Amino acid sequence: MPAQSESDTNSGTRRDDWNRGHPDTLVERDAAVYLHQAVSTPVLTGIVGAEGVHLVGSDGTRYLDFHGNSAHQLGYGHPRIIAALTEQLQALPFVPRRFTSAVSVEFAEKLLSVAPAGLDRMLMTTGGSDAVEVALKLARAKTGRFKTVSFWEAFHGAGFGAASVGGEQLFRTGPIGPLLTGTEHVPPIGCYRDRFGAGHRFDQPHTESCGRTLAELIDYTLRVQGDVAALVAEPMRAVPEMAAPGFWRAVRRSCDDTGTVLVFDEIPTGLGRTGRLWSSSHEGTVPDILVVGKGLGGGAMPVAAVLATDEFDVGADWAFGHYTHEKNPLMARAGLTTLQVIEEEGLVENSARLGAVALSRGRELASRYDSIGDVRGRGLMIGLELVSRDDGRTPDNDLAEAVLYAALRRGLSFKTTMGNVLTLSPALVITDEQLDEAFGILEDAFAEVS
Numbered sequence: 001m002p003a004q005s006e007s008d009t010n011s012g013t014r015r016d017d018w019n020r021g022h023p024d025t026l027v028e029r030d031a032a033v034y035l036h037q038a039v040s041t042p043v044l045t046g047i048v049g050a051e052g053v054h055l056v057g058s059d060g061t062r063y064l065d066f067h068g069n070s071a072h073q074l075g076y077g078h079p080r081i082i083a084a085l086t087e088q089l090q091a092l093p094f095v096p097r098r099f100t101s102a103v104s105v106e107f108a109e110k111l112l113s114v115a116p117a118g119l120d121r122m123l124m125t126t127g128g129s130d131a132v133e134v135a136l137k138l139a140r141a142k143t144g145r146f147k148t149v150s151f152w153e154a155f156h157g158a159g160f161g162a163a164s165v166g167g168e169q170l171f172r173t174g175p176i177g178p179l180l181t182g183t184e185h186v187p188p189i190g191c192y193r194d195r196f197g198a199g200h201r202f203d204q205p206h207t208e209s210c211g212r213t214l215a216e217l218i219d220y221t222l223r224v225q226g227d228v229a230a231l232v233a234e235p236m237r238a239v240p241e242m243a244a245p246g247f248w249r250a251v252r253r254s255c256d257d258t259g260t261v262l263v264f265d266e267i268p269t270g271l272g273r274t275g276r277l278w279s280s281s282h283e284g285t286v287p288d289i290l291v292v293g294k295g296l297g298g299g300a301m302p303v304a305a306v307l308a309t310d311e312f313d314v315g316a317d318w319a320f321g322h323y324t325h326e327k328n329p330l331m332a333r334a335g336l337t338t339l340q341v342i343e344e345e346g347l348v349e350n351s352a353r354l355g356a357v358a359l360s361r362g363r364e365l366a367s368r369y370d371s372i373g374d375v376r377g378r379g380l381m382i383g384l385e386l387v388s389r390d391d392g393r394t395p396d397n398d399l400a401e402a403v404l405y406a407a408l409r410r411g412l413s414f415k416t417t418m419g420n421v422l423t424l425s426p427a428l429v430i431t432d433e434q435l436d437e438a439f440g441i442l443e444d445a446f447a448e449v450s
């Protein structure tokens, strides 16, 4: 079965070449004890250090980490995270369910105070997939309905519920058996690969027409049934991929008209990644439920949360997210400190400023290489889509993988999404010089493989 989300970077001849050139006993020991899975294990290399925007490999190589699973807004080992977690470990490391702590409450108060308007209740989970599943339960409880509409190719987590609303075949097919019923899907957002139109490159204006048919399809799907509980979506996909102007406002109207709950998953795109604190704010659209995670743990702790309007406080007689760590003080401290650092160190502004630089460097590169079909993104989430030079459209996964390894050998790590999109998402603490260094490496990598 082909891996759809990322190129098969843990198999294939380029991977074999990499492993031969980077013998690492840690990789072998890891592969001997962890269950193998696509795009995960066996791993690429062992990591012995992580500091700021860098990872340090087993052989001492320093990698500029432009991947970070989008969990490294603050970079690694931020001194304030280290100090806060050390202090919290000594003061109060855990509270069991049915108890709370000052920091558990302070974290929730802080997160809700910076959340989009109207979201005034939350629940903490240890992972994004769990938070998405809590969102599904809240939508069911509030509406008395069970169906969902979501997007093909989207990833919302690996749990059964999250994979059911997800649209990636890697997580839906194979030997795992039936998923949730009532999970309907529509084609993905995006203008370059608009499924219903001509498609727009970055140098052509993106108009409302590129998303209109999809918005109409969603409107029809919600209206013709009239009993859909929730529409679940990433307002901006981490591919990256953005919706057409006005698209989300139209979908918001369709949800309102049909009593459908709008759930936005900002797990990779929230917390400043896109040059605004929330990526949905680019769209002028506020969801009923917002899911956040990844960077919320300060690059150190697993922390996610589901935020909802007061109307969703309907579960007092049931249990939707009865998690062991639902008020964990260490997780809460990581979340609270992360929000404070983002605010006090101007990381959203840095993301917007350096994101614009990255976008123009990417577009400059595209002017030199026909194989770069599109360059898009917001803030520090930029994608270069590689396509066949013959038709300028067919995804070129092989070239993407060649560039990936050429960059890795020079000390730059990033992810290829959907197989052919070089996805660049550095820590938001990155400097001008470090960004310049990364693009220098990328240029050398293109020169080598072209």
Ligand SMILES: Cc1ncc(COP(=O)(O)O)c(C=O)c1O
Pocket: 126, 127, 128, 129, 130, 132, 155, 156, 157, 158, 234, 238, 265, 266, 267, 268, 293, 294, 304
């Ligand atoms: C959009 C989106 N939703 C949900 C998840 C799942 O988060 P987690 O891996 O913390 O369960 C991810 C993780 O990559 C994601 O990108």
